[in-house]
Amino acid sequence: MLPLRLIYSFDMKLEEQLLRRSEHKCELCQSGEGLSPYEVPHAPGSGDDIHILVCSKCLAQLEKKEELDSSHWRVLSEAMWSEVVPVQVTAWRMLHRLKQESWAADLLDMMYLADDTLVWAKATGDHENDSAVELHKDCNGAVLQGGDSVVLIKSLDVKGSTLNAKMGTVVKNIRLVEENKEQIEGKIEGQVIVILTKYVRKQG
Numbered sequence: 001m002l003p004l005r006l007i008y009s010f011d012m013k014l015e016e017q018l019l020r021r022s023e024h025k026c027e028l029c030q031s032g033e034g035l036s037p038y039e040v041p042h043a044p045g046s047g048d049d050i051h052i053l054v055c056s057k058c059l060a061q062l063e064k065k066e067e068l069d070s071s072h073w074r075v076l077s078e079a080m081w082s083e084v085v086p087v088q089v090t091a092w093r094m095l096h097r098l099k100q101e102s103w104a105a106d107l108l109d110m111m112y113l114a115d116d117t118l119v120w121a122k123a124t125g126d127h128e129n130d131s132a133v134e135l136h137k138d139c140n141g142a143v144l145q146g147g148d149s150v151v152l153i154k155s156l157d158v159k160g161s162t163l164n165a166k167m168g169t170v171v172k173n174i175r176l177v178e179e180n181k182e183q184i185e186g187k188i189e190g191q192v193i194v195i196l197t198k199y200v201r202k203q204g
Contacts, residue, residue, distance in 0.1 A: 014051060015036075015037055015053075018037055018053040021084070022052075025053075026053060026055040026058055027054065027079065027082065027087050028055075028075065028079045028090065029055060029057070030075065030078075031055040031057070031058075033055055033056070034057075035054070035055055036053070036059065037051045037052075038051060038052050038053070038054045038090075040090055040120075041123070042120060042123030044116070049085065050086055051086060052084065057069075058072075061073075061094075065143075065145065066143070067135065068097060070098055070101050070104075073095075073098055076091045076095055077103075079091045080092070080095070080110075085117055088113060088117060088121075089117060092113060092127075093121055093126040094126075095111070096127040097126050135181065136182075136184060137181075137197060138150060139153055139200065142201075144174065144176065144184060145176070146174065146175055147174070148174050148202055149171065149172045149174070149203040150170070150171050150174055150184070150195075150200035150201060150203055151169070151170055151171075152165055152199060153199055153200065156199060158188075158191070161191065161193075163188065165188050170203060171187070171200070173186075173187075174186045181197070184197055184200070
């Protein structure tokens, strides 16, 4: 394992390279706000040639932590022509997630990727799925993230336990149950329990 100092140095060097390459703009939408490196999944190599610089809005939707805003991604009509391979890969994947939109389908018809780049692009399987993003949401439809605090909106009896979680109880630092968007985990009175998202309200 690399010493922390070397990891920090690598991260700083990578970000500097990406900022220089992108001219301090998101390589997908050209925003200059909230920029950070994004490692394009299933890359065949390592280093700055598998990363792109993206804004916080693009990142949230790339990582499927936010529902797709199709109007935001119309900028791919420019990004898809980038000479930067990981940008091409990301644009191809996002266009496929949006392919039910006629404009995205038209762009895909025009887009060309080299054979090895296409293999990388297909590695996530995004081209076989629709744009639906399954998110954990509370009783009011607010999106929940790992680490959030929630409030119980009804008292809950915990199966296999004498514990009764009272309405109004605050559950801090929740964990999302990945395989079930209707469940989260949280600790109440020192016991980790599974809670249905329809019984909680996001705090703050």
